[in-house]
Amino acid sequence: MISNLKRTKRIWTAWLPGLTVLAIIPVLAAAFAISSARAADKGSIVALAYDAGGGALLKSDGEAVYRSGNNGDTWQAIPLPPSANGSIAAVATPAKRSGVVYVAGPGLGVLRTEDDGASWVALNTGLPSTKVTAFTAHAALPEAIYAFVPESGIYRSQDAGKSWKLMDRGPENTRQLLHTDMKGSMETGWLYAATLQGARVSMDCFCLWRDAGELNGKVDSLAYDPLQPERLYAASDQGLFRSTNGGQDWEQTASPEAAVTTLTATPSGALYAASTDGALFRSLDRAETWEPIGD
């Protein structure tokens, strides 16, 4: 077990042939950051996350992650390791940590960086494959993370990815996972799944998956307000919705003009939305009104 983990670690750092190269990396990374930040502005945004500890917004175009500490004015690239062979489907940050970024996606499995992409750790020992299509971090416990592998189910790690346990099959056609620490769980919180047929919810004991209200159609993304975890937001092919009771009831709300693909909220309740054409928006009034951010 331990030796396996060491081996995976080495694979990801093997591309650094020596100290000389190490010194050059930050320069290269900076150059890459500037050039690819432009490119990323054009492409669609597939995932958003917020690093609460570091006060930074994170976005991904599927190929790299970008970090902005100034509300989208400038972006710094967090490139995947060159040997990575897959696309990013989800980005998440653990509770109570700063600067720690998880990415997950088909072909990648689950990867973590704590130094803005200078090095990565692969966390796939114990997962059946690297075909991870959805991923989320626990709202309060920094070591707990969840990964969805379509043919198998939802895996939980309670040691930050060192080991995994299959919890259950998970809802069919799960597209995104979200953990919240809304009260009233028999365990430590709640897991939501955005699926092709609405949203589903279970306590994180994985006791019982049920419909989270009557959101019909394809749900692309769910986000929750850490200040009031019973406040949820959902982006679906029918528009943007919000709930004040943990997803039992939903009301349609204002959507920024573009079709929203992914949502995330900050600890102070600011809500970010990104669209297929790469545009980013922020709402400071719980999705009543939206302003474009960045350029």
Added chain:
Amino acid sequence: MLVVTTVIGTTAVAADDPLPHVLDSKQIGAGRAFYGQYCASCHGANGKGAPNWREPNRQGELPSPPHNQEGHTWRHSDADLYEIISKGWRDPFNKTDRITMPPFGETLAPEEIRAVIAYLKSLWTDEQRRYQREESEKEPFPAEAKPSPE
């Protein structure tokens, strides 16, 4: 179905469980009796649960779930099971406010609650018992319910 459950229950007791004190047949016997008296009216004979327990009933309340291997009782640590049984529970998505799972902390003594839990454990598969034991490592029974040294 009834036969199957019984057989599993019996095997569990007889099987060389790695932690014999977790499944002690005297305790299970006592627990089965308490279960019949206090729990079976809602959770059914042999812990088979209410019909359609996955869906809210007409009042918008989740019915009593099974405690056997079909249910999810095995997903809870000893600490959580003890708390649910002694303090009661209602699902936060229920449309009513009443506590649908009544508290038994006043009715049953700590060792009686432990006995009922031991009986529930006898209804699970080996794998489920292993999972539950791992969950309980960090969340054991509260001090008040610790067995007195024999």
